[in-house]
Amino acid sequence: MAQLEFDSEWRKKEESLEEIIKKYPELPPIAILEIDAHRRGVFYTDKALERLDESVHQVTEYTLRDKTQRKVPASLTLRDGSHLVVGEDFTKTSRDPYLVDVVDGKIVLTDQGKVYEEVSYWEKPAFFDKVTSRGTPMKKVIAARPQRYSIQPSMFCHFWECAKDGCKYCSYGSKGVKYHGRPDDLINLQDVEETMRELVKEPGRFVGVILTGGSILTGPKLCEDELQIYIEVLQAMGTVFKTKKWPSQVNSTALDKEQLQRLYDQTGLTSYTTDLEVFDDELYKWVCPGKAKAIPQAEWKKRLFDAVDVFGKGRVDTGLVSGVELAKPNGFKSEEEALKKDFETAEEMASHGVLLKHDIWHVGDNSIFRGQLTPSLDYYVRLTKGLYEINQKYGLSGDMDSYRKCGMHPNINLDRI
């Protein structure tokens, strides 16, 4: 698939941010801006980068197409305390990104010279500058957002072992991230324990953790090895807590009920996620062929319903990579059609106690879908509003995946009021 060229006329083909804000007065303008910034990405001006202090802030380093290295803030926090999870390194150029600039001494989000919001850079946790007794930098063991930490227990995904089986929007697996059977394919438990001991020393820093990684299909039964890794890592983490259960989330391949029960019983885990990714079964088979072969969508859904029995209503959620349902050539032909199917599946899931969320699709350069164009802002706002209303209708609180614990789910962020 060819690289999509920047379309300088894109603004003429879509409703603007201002028009969308006016069209949906029931939604906070700052939340709509946040959706659009996730959709279009950000770019930092030189003045904005002068405010970056590596001793304080989290920094992302990446290589530009001309091979020059660039250091930018990991991401931004908005005035309402919500966190944008958008890196310049995965900002696409099919639309203009928002510019992060300095105006009147303040770091602000701007577009076409208009200042929209004051923002601040994410600060790094204290453990980021430390190393474990094995010499591993702790920031390689545990990653951080402003209020959440995360662990990736494995560095591979079995779906990518067979060419074309990987999820088509995924930028990680396509880079050749797969299991080689080396000890360092898995996170080291001693590193985890030591980093956790440092992490909990910092008061007021974190409110939760997510553990996630690629799918590991091996073991005495499907995903048994993946389950075992999560159990071991959670048990290592649990050594620093005084309570049996502590705020935590695993986002794994869909485990069966017996596996879910073991995951719940043997660890401190309090909530569980397994993402359907695409809410239409036929598109699921096209977008996520490996997943669909291993666990057909009907079975994936059943496992989510089983998870509600184990973890409780509101403690299980599922998400879609919003926008891929419109990917070419097999996706829905219209946004209207896509929304209809999204809401139909959403109702089915929520009626079984499964909380709904969506993550705005970033078209990765390394993904099979590279070069595709994401949907309009109007689409994302309608999807956000619809999923929020369905969660409300079924009494599903988004606390397990809130603005503090993730930040990437615009419909759940609306739960704050």
Place this chain on the structure above:
Amino acid sequence: MSVQLEKKIIEAINDPASVKVIATVSKDGVVHVTPKGSITVDEEGRIRFLELLEKSQTQKNLVYSIWFDKYVAINIITADKKSYLIKGKTLKTVNSGKEFQDEYVAVQKKLGYDIDLSAIWFVDVEEVSEQTFEVRREILETAYPYEKHVDRFAKDEYRFENKEGGIRK
């Protein structure tokens, strides 16, 4: 539009002996009033206070205020019974980073290690007025001299006799 607070009002707000309450409105239009002892004025003249509970109604209403540009109201009652009303809009909230974490530690030092902190809130002051009864009475009765009961206009010899046997004046 921001207004600059007078020195005496800043002192009243920053005085720990003052009683401080905040009124907010929910998305359904329901008013919520709660004591907020942490209210102070920061170096930039903004109202600053702490919300300890993430899931409190005040926290929800403050988010509603910042999302939809709604007013909040604060009343400060000093030890000598003066009352100041401050109206404004939420400017920003801080729930991570050094400023937040320093405040988190301070809260726990003061209130105990099982107490949480959800956020620091900042309010941009748009209007200040003294609500002390004598002051408001003077202002309003001057502005509306005939909005009083008729007996207050009557000659003393005709006015109501109170239980102590004296004439009410």
